[in-house]
Structure formats: structure tokens, C-alpha cells
Amino acid sequence: MMRAIVTGYSSGIGQAIAELLENNSYEVVRLKSRLNEKKTLEKELKEELKKADIHLLINCAGVGVFKPHEEISIDKIQELIDVNLTAPIILSNLCLRSLKKTKGHIINISSIEATRHSKFSALYTATKAGLRNFSLALFEELRRSDVKVTNINPDLTKTNFFDEFNFEPSENKQAYLNPENIAKQVLEIIEFDGVITDITLRPQRLEIKKK
Template sequence: MKLEDKIAVVTGVSRGIGLSTVEMLLEHGMKVAGWGRTAPEVQHENFEFVACDVRRADSVQMAYKHTVEHFGGHVAVLVNNAGLGRSSKLEDQSLEDWHLMFDTNVNGLFYCTRLVIAGMKEMGEGHIINISSIAGTTGIEEMSAYCATKHAVRGISHSLYKEVRDYGVKVTCIYPGSVQTNFFDNIDSVTVNENMMRPEDIASTIVHCLESHPNYHHVDIEVRPLMPKGRKRV
């Protein structure tokens, strides 16, 4: 897809992968709406921050309405990045955190995605990028709820791409390993470090997918740090 002057929506834009993705899409000439609860430090004529809580369908609906009216066209790219994780053994998992993760990681993705599909079909092109996790392909001890949400993201992505592919619309699911973001703020067992991937690495992968030939479809992309424990000495 040619990105210049196309409209993109990125969720969870205050920091990390979302912020890096916004900055990179702007560099490629896109008009970007950043949906989130906290505005990022982005000053650009083609950027519009839209206050939005993806856990609420009405909030997402208002954000979508504002976006298409502000930019005057259909959304060509949606990056479902908003997400969070809480660590707990299943038997100790609080109902509050369980619902928080599903409301954000799964329901939020659904609320956002359902609104952009019709416009993409009408244009005959579009790309939905869903940020899952390696937790979406495997189980992780004391992360069962988070893994469940990211497995759901994978299932939605695989089903949806088969529904929309014949309209020229792509759906790509990305499964990152550890990234230097605030994701780990609420996970005591992990400390962010320089051996993790950078947010801009994920953003560059997203752009690579978006710019691919119309008949070339990245379905699943798993990315990990090469040396998660640092370089070994000979």
C-alpha cells in the first residue's frame, strides 16, 4: 500500500510501540489519529490525538466518528496496539484484573476493528495490524489470563483475514517477545533492560507489512530479541 496521505488509527499511543508507530507513520506521510487515554508528546500537522478508552464501545464509536470527520475519509490502516498484562497464578487471579485484560486486549480490539472494515472494503484496500505477543502462541507460567487474551487476538486475526482478503484488505498478527516498554511496570518478575527489543523495531516491522505489494500478505510475524540474556563470551 502507498501510505502517503492515507488515514491511520493507532491505539495505545502514549508510549512504547504505539508512540513509535505513530512517529514512523507520520514520517511516511500518513495522517494519523492516535486513540488513547493519555496524549503523547507528538506535535505534527498530520497527527490528531483522540481521547478514547478502548474498553468502552461508545468511546470507540465517538473516536471513530471524530477521526473520519477530522481527516475526511475512510481509515486505511488500523494498528490495534492497546493492551496490558497482569501477572498471577490462575487460582489467585482477581476478577477485576481478569476482566480488565479481556476488556482491553480483546473487546477493545473488536470495538475498533468492526468500525473500519466497511470503509476498507469500499476502498478496495486496507490493513489491520493486531499486536499480539509470544504469549499468543504459548503458555507462560503465572500469565494465564494474559495468554488467554493474546490467543484470542490470534484467533480473531486468523478468522478475520479469511473474511476480508478477497476485498483487498489485509490482517496481520504480530507476536513480539520482550520489548522495552512500560508493559512490565506491573510485572515484578521482569525488569526492562537493553537486551529487549526496542519499540521502534516493532514499528519498522509494521511499516514493512503496510508497504508490501497488494497481493503479498503477512499473516503471522513472530519477532524476538536475538540475545535476550546478552552476548555470550567465547
């Protein structure tokens, strides 16, 4: 059975991906360590890799903040960097020897904000653009080892990501993506005979409502 590590599996896009993979004969490893607890995360992951190699790493966990940069606390700045950028880089580092054995695949869930420059998104954009560029550079590094690397940039998606914000996608079904459809796209990327290195997923309409 193919083994996959999926972060952010408890809700939203990560949950949809984990469930779809399990329905397609994958064993999904759900790490319990918090992504900003680096030593604990490293220890848990190494224990998992002793059991068996993995074929797929999907870095899906993410946090956001959208407000004037001077209003963001130092702790929040560090949290976004840790979860959105540092953790995927560390997990990729720890999993690469295993992925090289299985000729596996790394998929990083970035954001539409990695491709543009939006007001009140400087910090979030920095972390997601960093993840996107990490993915693209890592693909070039790993081409000869046959490890695939894909970066996905989803636009507005109907999840609890917006719970703490003062805005969210409108109720118009053409104005947001569903986690289940993103998960289906992930499966198609995995099964593609080649490498999709970078893909942006967008709803047809742009409609945001304030809470």
C-alpha cells in the same frame, strides 16, 4: 494523505509506530476514548470516519498481568479482556466498511505468549491468543475484499509494560526488542507486496532480571 488509527499511541510500541507513520506521510488519528468505554469509543470513531476514510488500523494497546490466576481480581480479568481482545474486535468491526473502500490494512499487535503456554500467564495468553486467532480468521474472511490483516507477536520489548511487574528484560541488548525496530517492521509489512499474516519477533537471547 493516508489515514491511520493507532491505539496505545501514548507510549511504547504504539508511540513508536505512530511517530514513524507520521514521518512517512500518514495522518495518525489518536482516539481519546478509553478502550473499555465501548459506547463512547464507538461514537468518537464514527465521528472520525465521517471526516474521511482510513487506510490503516493498528491495534496496539495492551495490558498484562502475570500471577496465579486465583489472585487476579475480577476487575483485572475484565480489563485485560476488554483492552486486549474486545477493543480490537470492536474497532475492526467499526472500521471495516471504511477499510474495504480503501483496500486497507488491519495490524494487531499480539504477543509471543499467543504462541506458547507460560506459567502465570493463563489470562494474558488467553486474550492474546484470541487476538491472534481473530486476526488469522478475519484475513480469510476479507481476502476477496482486498483488506489485509496481519498479526504480530513481539517477544520481550523494552517499554514501560514491565513497570508494574516484578521482572523485566535484562540490560543485555541482545535480550530485548526495541519499540522503534518493531515500528520499522510494521512499515515493512505495510509496504510488502503481498500479505504477511502472522509474524513473531524475538531477541536473540532470553535473559530476564527480577526487580
